[in-house]
Amino acid sequence: MGGADEELRYLSGLGNTLSSEAVSGSLPVGQNSPLVCPLGLYAEQLSGTSFTTPRAHNQRTWLYRIKPSVTHEPFHPLQEQGKGARLVGEFDRATTVATPTQLRWRPAEVPLDPPLDFIHGLYTICGAGSSFLRHGYAIHMYAANKSMDGCAFCNADGDFLIVPQQGRLLITTECGKMLVSPGEIVVIPQGFRFAVDLPDGPSRGYVSEIFGTHFQLPDLGPIGANGLASPRDFLSPTAWFEQAHRPGYTIVQKYGGELFAATQDFSPFNVVAWHGNYVPYKYDLSRFCPFNTVLFDHGDPSVNTVLTAPTDKPGVALLDFVIFPPRWLVAENTFRPPYYHRNCMSEFMGLIHGIYEAKADGFLPGGASLHSCMTPHGPDTKTYEATISRADANKEPLRLSGTLAFMFESSLIPRVCRWALESPCRDLDYYQCWIGLKSHFSDDNGKEPSAAGVN
């Protein structure tokens, strides 16, 4: 098992058609489904979009494998479902709570005991819609202390975008292996089987899951043809397979937010060659090329979108993945931190490392916050006071360094899991960070205004 990324080979690009052979000559030439495939392999198509999706958005991959995926015992429910289940795939009154309150959580320590692998360490925080209806999303977090062993995970519900915050993830997929470090993200599209090893031991992070669509690069509009995330920096694995007899190997399938298990006597990582445009990929966030204001005012954070999952309405995202990376702040006569605001979109934020520019205290690496639709939020009192009292310093260019925050932003309003609201990590005093914001108002004569107001 590789511990270093240099040992792994990747293919570059996002949305293009790729192909990879672990054994030369294993990929059929000129057709997908010959009567007998090279080397006696089985051909299997994995469709990520409906067969008839227009070509520009159609995604599928052909896998050439030692045995087809269908060769397994029946699926059985894996865990007690309903109330109390860790994972949610339908966000309704039975499973979750609606709250407009500003929410914040301190980071959860990764427990050393009991043993928890990625599957069992994954828990839903909030979400909207339904995986059955193919519209919505879920936001999960994970805290795991053990590599998956003798099992693979398959998410039938949607695509996972995983943001590791502590500990690298060595992810084996049907297309091959990827090593993903904090500061990188990885997307595992719906239906791919994968196994997560933890080369550094205890590990935690964030996951967004989207139902019914896939991530794509945002349009660049007037920015032009280059900038933000560049397609060539997205890396997909190269074919890798194992052949050994593996009695009792378990496939754990998330289906409608519930887990089901089926056994088989071989590894699902038995794909010798593949080709297609429906593939897992990773991306190093330090490759992101930020654009921003160069004279005055604070631009909207949409300019920092790495990937977007669209809805049918142009410009309205099911889920945007936005980052706040190191960059120069140069705006003149400008309040440079994020502005105070209320947003029709809902904002879930996490911190990978460092300090976030809007929060002097309390928002820590591995922690999270949620400001839902129209819930007011913005810089805490300390940040506001420090910024306006340093008005002179704010004239100079300032490099924001050693920080990496991100946001999952959605047009659908999230409902929150009860255990997230009741969690010991919940910061019940979060609202206090704004309570100290005082009035700086004075009328032209430096007097307090009359109760009738100023006219």
Ligand SMILES: O=C(O)Cc1cc(O)ccc1O
């Ligand atoms: O709320 C936040 O901290 C995220 C955010 C950042 C920003 O620079 C502008 C708007 C916004 O919602």
Ligand SMILES: [Fe+2]
């Ligand atoms: Fe915001």
